[in-house]
Amino acid sequence: xxxxxxxxxxxxxxxxxxxxxxxxxxxxxxxxxxxxxxxxxxxxxxxxxxxxxxxxxxxxxxxxxxxxxxxxxxxxxxxxxxxxxxxxxxxxxxxxxxxxxxxxxxxxxxxxxxxxxxxxxxxxxxxxxxxxxxxxxxxxxxxxxxxxxxxxxxxxxxxxxxxxxxxxxxxxxxxxxxxxxxxxxxxxxxxxxxxxxxxxxxxxxxxxxxxxxxxxxxxxxxxxxxxxxxxxxxxxxxxxxxxxxxxxxxxxxxxxxxxxxxxxxxxxxxxxxxxxxxxxxxxxxxxxxxxxxxxxxxxxxxxxxxxxxxxxxxxxxxxxxxxxxxxxxxxxxxxxxxxxxxxxxxxxxxxxxxxxxxxxxxxxxxxxxxxxxxxxxxxxxxxxxxxxxxxxxxxxxxxxxxxxxxxxxxxxxxxxxx
Amino acid sequence: xxxxxxxxxxxxxxxxxxxxxxxxxxxxxxxxxxxxxxxxxxxxxxxxxxxxxxxxxxxxxxxxxxxxxxxxxxxxxxxxxxxxxxxxxxxxxxxxxxxxxxxxxxxxxxxxxxxxxxxxxxxxxxxxxxxxxxxxxxxxxxxxxxxxxxxxxxxxxxxxxxxxxxxxxxxxxxxxxxxxxxxxxxxxxxxxxxxxxxxxxxxxxxxxxxxxx
Amino acid sequence: xxxxxxxxxxxxxxxxxxxxxxxxxxxxxxxxxxxxxxxxxxxxxxxxxxxxxxxxxxxxxxxxxxxxxxxxxxxxxxxxxxxxxxxxxxxxxxxxxxxxxxxxxxxxxxxxxxxxxxxxxxxxxxxxxxxxxxxxxxxxxxxxxxxxxxxxxxxxxxxxxxxxxxxxxx
Numbered sequence: 001x002x003x004x005x006x007x008x009x010x011x012x013x014x015x016x017x018x019x020x021x022x023x024x025x026x027x028x029x030x031x032x033x034x035x036x037x038x039x040x041x042x043x044x045x046x047x048x049x050x051x052x053x054x055x056x057x058x059x060x061x062x063x064x065x066x067x068x069x070x071x072x073x074x075x076x077x078x079x080x081x082x083x084x085x086x087x088x089x090x091x092x093x094x095x096x097x098x099x100x101x102x103x104x105x106x107x108x109x110x111x112x113x114x115x116x117x118x119x120x121x122x123x124x125x126x127x128x129x130x131x132x133x134x135x136x137x138x139x140x141x142x143x144x145x146x147x148x149x150x151x152x153x154x155x156x157x158x159x160x161x162x163x164x165x166x167x168x169x170x171x172x173x174x175x176x177x178x179x180x181x182x183x184x185x186x187x188x189x190x191x192x193x194x195x196x197x198x199x200x201x202x203x204x205x206x207x208x209x210x211x212x213x214x215x216x217x218x219x220x221x222x223x224x225x226x227x228x229x230x231x232x233x234x235x236x237x238x239x240x241x242x243x244x245x246x247x248x249x250x251x252x253x254x255x256x257x258x259x260x261x262x263x264x265x266x267x268x269x270x271x272x273x274x275x276x277x278x279x280x281x282x283x284x285x286x287x288x289x290x291x292x293x294x295x296x297x298x299x300x301x302x303x304x305x306x307x308x309x310x311x312x313x314x315x316x317x318x319x320x321x322x323x324x325x326x327x328x329x330x331x332x333x334x335x336x337x338x339x340x341x342x343x344x345x346x347x348x349x350x351x352x353x354x355x356x357x358x359x360x361x362x363x364x365x366x367x368x369x370x371x372x373x374x375x376x377x378x379x380x381x382x383x384x385x386x387x388x389x390x391x392x393x394x395x396x397x398x399x400x401x402x403x404x405x406x407x408x409x410x411x412x413x414x415x416x417x418x
Numbered sequence: 419x420x421x422x423x424x425x426x427x428x429x430x431x432x433x434x435x436x437x438x439x440x441x442x443x444x445x446x447x448x449x450x451x452x453x454x455x456x457x458x459x460x461x462x463x464x465x466x467x468x469x470x471x472x473x474x475x476x477x478x479x480x481x482x483x484x485x486x487x488x489x490x491x492x493x494x495x496x497x498x499x500x501x502x503x504x505x506x507x508x509x510x511x512x513x514x515x516x517x518x519x520x521x522x523x524x525x526x527x528x529x530x531x532x533x534x535x536x537x538x539x540x541x542x543x544x545x546x547x548x549x550x551x552x553x554x555x556x557x558x559x560x561x562x563x564x565x566x567x568x569x570x571x572x573x574x575x576x577x578x579x580x581x582x583x584x585x586x587x588x589x590x591x592x593x594x595x596x597x598x599x600x601x602x603x604x605x606x607x608x609x610x611x612x613x614x615x616x617x618x619x620x621x622x623x624x625x626x627x628x629x630x631x
Numbered sequence: 632x633x634x635x636x637x638x639x640x641x642x643x644x645x646x647x648x649x650x651x652x653x654x655x656x657x658x659x660x661x662x663x664x665x666x667x668x669x670x671x672x673x674x675x676x677x678x679x680x681x682x683x684x685x686x687x688x689x690x691x692x693x694x695x696x697x698x699x700x701x702x703x704x705x706x707x708x709x710x711x712x713x714x715x716x717x718x719x720x721x722x723x724x725x726x727x728x729x730x731x732x733x734x735x736x737x738x739x740x741x742x743x744x745x746x747x748x749x750x751x752x753x754x755x756x757x758x759x760x761x762x763x764x765x766x767x768x769x770x771x772x773x774x775x776x777x778x779x780x781x782x783x784x785x786x787x788x789x790x791x792x793x794x795x796x797x798x799x800x801x
Contacts, residue, residue: 252605
């Protein structure tokens with residue numbers, strides 16, 4: 001009976017073929033580490049956010065006079081409403097945490113290099129959409145931090161040349177952030193996740209075309225692979241278990257740690273809280289905004305700081321496989337970059353004093369500097385490594401890659417590598 | 419996020435938090451029903467004249483297990499569905515204090531330092547050398563010293579007032595997060611389940627991967 | 632493919648995977664419950680489950696409609712003639728003695744929702760007529776004609792005092 005049904009479907013739709021090629025039998029390099037779990041986790045959190053969001057939307061009211069009350073209605077009266085809301089609010093932070101680790105892994109192992117540029121760029125697009133969704137969602141509780149956060153962020157568009165003020169009013173639908181802003185943010189907050197799902201499909205189609213990268217940095221998917229199921233399904237589910245332990249400990253025991261106290265006060269357009277900070281996942285970029293004394297410059301710097309990642313396939317000139325794991329200088333640079341992100345995050349969370357601003361400016365220079373220096377560092381490092389003599393295992397990797405039937409993932413300069 | 423850091427500081431390092439240069443101890447709240455009932459009683463007498471708790475309804479109190487007679491006493495002839503709205507009209511409040519007293523439903527969540535802040539505020543009243551009433555935690559406050567802590571030097575009486583403040587804060591903490599107890603209880607089950615499930619998933623993963631060798 | 636397909640699953644392996652699958656599946660199923668539960672009436676809706684109604688001022692033959700849980704409830708003060716007629720008949724299509732449908736013969740309390748498709752019947756002549764599909768009910772709320780499959784529902788209610796009822800609790 002089951003076989004008959006599947007046959008009937010397969011005659012009309014490539015179901016068995018799809019499952020075999022893309023799910024159960026999808027060839028995956030066997031040496032993926034746990035850092036490769038975070039793409040799956042991001043997909044899980046996306047589903048979690050969509051599901052909790054839809055159920056919250058059944059009780060939420062996008063109206064400036066009702067929304068704060070409706071959140072309290074959810075928290076107090078709706079059956080398990082507190083659980084849905086805390087899952088959704090904590091889920092936003094979890095989403096960024098997972099995505100940032102996913103990005104850090106890509107940067108560390110150089111997974112953005114050819115032929116995976118399109119994966120990296122669709123990922124960049126997904127990051128931007130995620131940021132927009134998170135920002136619009138943050139307005140919906142209509143607390144003080146919601147209101148003033150949205151006021152500040154929409155004001156960023158004043159930096160648009162010539163028509164800045166009109167753009168801001170157009171975005172808000174009002175002279176200040178108001179009921180019109182809230183209602184459209186709700187509509188878009190509901191829409192964007194579905195755009196993200198579309199982007200994820202593109203991201204995955206690209207992945208299944210080029211196959212997964214792996215810690216060695218050479219193409220193993222066509223040679224030393226194992227089927228995705230059951231090996232990586234079991235590994236992903238184990239990772240999911242670990243993730244859920246962390247996530248649920250926040251949801252059940254520290255849910256308010258991700259909600260600013262000021263957001264428990266209804267929005268008051270007449271009074272700004274003494275200290276407004278964005279959510280933690282925006283802090284480094286917010287620090288860059290504040291580090292540039294000129295408004296337009298600050299906005300441009302902040303926008304550019306998010307977009308810098310997209311240039312990585314062009315900036316990284318090195319052809320040593322394995323990313324930072326085989327490149328000592330880039331490895332140090334990677335950890336310094338992470339450290340600098342923490343410094344920027346701290347600066348973004350701290351009220352601006354002269355010292356803090358100075359620290360922020362130095363960190364901002366370091367941020368952009370680390371991107372701009374990559375072309376020079378990567379070439380110089382490659383020459384130095386070859387001159388010094390590559391470690392035997394890296395030599396072996398390069399040799400095996402040269403023997404492989406798959407085209408080399410980088411342009412080869414003659415004479416550099418024997 | 420800042421609150422999370424505060425919580426970490428309080429629970430992990432048992433340190434103190436600074437707010438407006440005043441030390442806030444980690445007082446902890448007493449979530450037991452008698453303490454909440456005492457707190458509610460004090461609040462209905464001392465705070466409810468001016469402050470509302472508009473997100474807390476009398477039926478919430480009875481549903482949580484507060485003594486039905488007490489709830490009926492506080493409620494008077496209002497329906498159980500009525501919220502704990504303060505007795506003072508907004509206009510008179512503005513006349514008397516220059517502003518509308520803030521709603522207390524979410525007060526514990528709305529302040530950096532949470533229950534520690536509100537507790538320190540309630541017992542933070544003192545008489546300045548100029549003979550004026552002030553508050554260590556929130557000097558600009560318009561609220562009178564309802565617990566009468568500023569005029570008391572006797573340690574026994576001070577302890578008694580501190581106990582009252584503690585009860586009020588405990589009640590307010592419940593009012594700000596009425597599902598906390600349920601959340602924690604459910605949370606323990608979820609954590610145990612997840613630990614077991616993750617251990618199983620780890621075993622399955624190891625078994626499946628052992629086929630490769 | 633590097634996988635060695637000849638490696639068969641031993642019984643023990645299969646058992647572990649089965650246990651894990653059952654545990655995971657059960658957890659996922661339980662995790663659905665809060666979501667389903669969140670769609671049930673919330674505490675504030677449940678708190679409105681009862682409605683009080685003051686009967687003073689109603690003359691024999693008068694009918695009032697009150698909202699109970701958002702539904703119309705018909706309260707009819709019946710005249711002695713109506714009571715006599717209703718007690719004499721056993722209803723139409725779905726016989727039921729009138730005594731079983733009232734607490735006091737003078738007062739009929741029924742949910743004013745046609746048991747066919749949920750329209751609100753109109754008081755016309757003796758009894759009610761539903762204009763959606765033509766069902767008719769008598770002055771005891773019993774079906775006398777039409778597609779309605781049941782007599783009008785009698786909600787739980789009780790007399791708090793002689794002239795005050797509470798609908799929603801028996």
